[in-house]
Amino acid sequence: MSASGEDTVALRLIVERPPAGATWRLQRGRDALVAPVHATPEAIAFALSLRVADGPDGAPTLRGPEAQGAPASRFVYLNSGTYAGQADTPWSRRAKVPLTGIPPALLARARATPGAVLEARIAGTARDGGPACATVQLLGEGWRLVTDEGA
Numbered sequence: 001m002s003a004s005g006e007d008t009v010a011l012r013l014i015v016e017r018p019p020a021g022a023t024w025r026l027q028r029g030r031d032a033l034v035a036p037v038h039a040t041p042e043a044i045a046f047a048l049s050l051r052v053a054d055g056p057d058g059a060p061t062l063r064g065p066e067a068q069g070a071p072a073s074r075f076v077y078l079n080s081g082t083y084a085g086q087a088d089t090p091w092s093r094r095a096k097v098p099l100t101g102i103p104p105a106l107l108a109r110a111r112a113t114p115g116a117v118l119e120a121r122i123a124g125t126a127r128d129g130g131p132a133c134a135t136v137q138l139l140g141e142g143w144r145l146v147t148d149e150g151a
Contacts, residue, residue: 006053006063007111009119012146013134015044015078017140018124022131023086027077027094029065033085033089044124046078051112054112060107062099067137076105078122093133097122100144109145119146 015024025033026046038045050064061071069075075098081091102118110116121139126132 007050008049009052009062009107009110010116011050011116011120012078013046013048013076013078014121015046015095015099017081017123018034018044019129019131022089022091022124023084024068024078024080024082024124025132026066027068027079027083033079034066035040039115047117048076060104062102067099068096070083072100075135078081080133091130093126093131095122095132096135097138098133098135101138106143106145113145113147115147117146118143120144 018024022042024044025035026048028034033049034063036044037047048066050062050067052060052062055061061073066076067074068077075096076093080093081089083092083094096118104145106118110118120141121140122132122136124140
């Protein structure tokens with residue numbers, strides 16, 4: 001932990017099976033957009049780092065320009081279509097990826113493990129065939145801790 005009482009944790013969000021032709025971006029702050037670090041037709045990956053500080057009650061709080069919402073209900077937006085800067089699309093969508101589901105013990109392990117990444121996956125395609133939107137469910141068991149070797 002740093003002298004400020006904060007640590008930094010790395011996160012990776014993977015959008016699986018996104019609809020063909022849809023542009024995706026991670027929202028930073030109110031309106032800045034961040035390109036994916038890796039993209040194939042099968043999956044799009046975004047990387048970000050958030051600061052973690054223990055609140056007055058001892059519960060960890062995630063902070064950073066990508067973290068949206070109140071401390072007790074933080075989330076990250078993955079924008080698609082026009083919200084991602086794409087002009088030639090009928091889609092204007094944001095997927096809300098909840099950070100509240102990160103188990104405290106897993107977050108503690110991420111804070112203590114150099115090179116660790118908290119990873120979550122979402123389905124990229126909604127029932128209507130367009131990009132996923134609204135609050136999304138995480139795939140599999142939700143958040144997991146990986147290292148560069150396990151990515």
